Amino acid sequence: MSGLTQQTQQQMTQQNSQQEPQPQGSQNPSGHRKMSLAAQIFTALILAIIAGLLLQSHADFTVNYIKPFGTIFLNLIKFIVGPIVLFSIMAGVISLSDIRRLGSIGGITLVYYFFTTAGATTIGLFLANLFKAYFPVLSTSDLTYEVQKTESGPLDVLVNMFPSNFLSPIVDANMLQVIIMALFIGFAIILLGDKAKNAVNGINLWNEIFMKVMELILRLSPVGVFCLLCPVIAQNGSAVIGSLAKVLLVAYIAYAAHALIVYSLAVRTLGGMSPAAFFKGMMPAILFAFSSASSVGTLPINMDCTQKLGASKEVSSFVLPLGATINMDGTAIYQGVCAVFIASCYGISLTPSQMLTIVLTATLASIGTAGVPGSGMIMLSMVLASVGLPVDGIALVAGVDRIFDMGRTTLNITGDASCAIIVSHLLDKAAAKKKASK
């Protein structure tokens, strides 16, 4: 079984590397440099702002003839998020049997990943709520929205997480239920061992197929962003532009706070390393992550940095690929901040129980987020849907997603690296203690 799972993990890493869109502009056959997707999206954002401002007196036209194409893009995102969550979590769980084999490494890694991600979402929500007064309430008819109140009892959130039907989680796009379903199937596959070898291969293949579909949909982002943003700007004018700068600032403050407080404390107390040495040693990986917006793409350079900082090869080659697949603190912060921002734009105040659901969903969503550019935005739709917020709200932040993404990816890989340093240090300490007691 361990051989099988090792192979599975290798396959997943390979798949992720294959999915990774090129961060730089690429050369087409005629020799002309093609604009990178990020540059295209950014151009679309600028064009949408210009067109939106010019069409302010024709807002109806933008709603009737431009917005529908944006709606098609959003529909495609909604269509792909269910299969992506289902298959990427099943593939992630299947790779857990390696964790069993690696026992203590896996245990510490999972606990660290879970708590730092839950902490990250909490920091994101806290700061976003602190700055909420600066976010706009957009008052066009298009953004009028009724909160879908579904829960009545205090434990209904918990009860509603468990599906009572095999198909309804996907049909209703109930992502918490999809995750629970994926966890059960994944664990059953692990328990079946080699008998389920074909299922493992099948799940990894389907995971790859859906990731490819996601990549294709993301290629439409420039058009999607233009068609979604232009009508919003035409209807709301400069209120939206100013608010984007504010929400970006809040996210970056949260990224920095998480790195400087949580990771510094963790590497100092659990990793036996000065935070300054840690961040200095991580600088090449940090810069690469910031410019590529891909955790998976940063993997080799992250391994090199952590090993130079003293993490063992055995630990870093297990903890980092797993982290690039399931640990996304920056993405969790982004989702928390954007959920509050979008709620605020729609004039909705989130209740404490909705906040709790966001912490839970964003933590789980980060497990299902692929370490490639833009995937966190797809998962945002799941977080919004989990608390009944309108998925269309993504339009408000989609245009600047790349700027969010650069920061969140940087935090994502730094979190993985801090874990490698800590696990390595704790194992060294335990080994030294064992040796001394002999």
Ligand code: ASP
């Ligand atoms: N780009 C991020 C990463 O690779 C994932 C995301 O979009 O949040 O870590």
